[in-house]
Amino acid sequence: MQDPCQAREVLGIVGDKWALLIVRMLKDGPLRFTELKRAIDGISQRMLTVTLRDLERDGILTRTVRNVMPPHVSYELTAMGRSLREATAPLLEWSITHVPHIDAARTAYDNR
C-alpha cells in the first residue's frame, strides 16, 4: 500500500452515511437547509447540520448566510465539490446497473 493514506481519507468523506447524498442534491445549484432536509429522506436535523459542517470544513461546499428574518442559509458546491461529484458519477452509474445483480447475489447466497 503506497497511497492508502489518500484512499482512507477519501473514505472519510465518501464513506459517510449522508455526505454523498448531499453532494448529489447540490449538483444543480445551491439549496437551502430546509430544501436539503426535505430532499434527503430520513436525515435528522442534527445529522444534516453536522454533515454540512464537515463538508464545509473540507472545502466541498460553501455556506452562505443572508441576514434577514426569517434566516436564509444556502449551501453550494465549491469547485472541489463539483469535481468530487464528477468523480463519483461513474460509481452512481455502476450502482444503477449493478444493484439488481447484488440483490440477486445476496438472495442466492442466503439460499444455501
Place this chain on the structure above:
Amino acid sequence: MQDPCQAREVLGIVGDKWALLIVRMLKDGPLRFTELKRAIDGISQRMLTVTLRDLERDGILTRTVRNVMPPHVSYELTAMGRSLREATAPLLEWSITHVPHIDAARTAYDNR
C-alpha cells in the same frame, strides 16, 4: 430523489470502512487471507473475515478453499467486482489529487 435507493445501497458497500480497500488490493489478482491482512494496515482479523463474507455475499468476490494442511484460502474479484473497481478508479484519482487541498481547507477552517 428518484434513484436514491441505488445510491444508498451502493453506500452500503462503498461506505464500508474496509470494503473498497479490499477491492483495491485484489485488483491485480487473487490474494490469500493472510496476504490481505498484511496488506491492509490496521484491519483486525474479525473485520477482515466479516467484510470478506459480505463482499462474497454481494457477488463482488469469490472465496476458494483448497483443502490442504495448512489451509489455503484465496479471494478473487468477480467480473462484477472488477467493474466496481473500475467505477471507483476516478474516485481514487480524485483523492490523490485533492486530499492535500482537503487538508489545507481543514486547517484553514480550524484556524478561525
Place this chain on the structure above:
DNA sequence: CGGTATCCTCAGTGATACTG
C-alpha cells in the same frame, strides 16, 4: 492458516426540546 466465539467499548446517530 484461516478462521469462530465472546466480550466490551465508544463513536455515530436519532429523538426531543429549546432559540436567535
Place this chain on the structure above:
DNA sequence: CAGTATCACTGAGGATACCG
C-alpha cells in the same frame, strides 16, 4: 428558518482467546 443542546441507544468494530 436554521439551527444548538442534551440525552439515550445501537451496533460497528477492536481485543482476546480458542479451534479444525
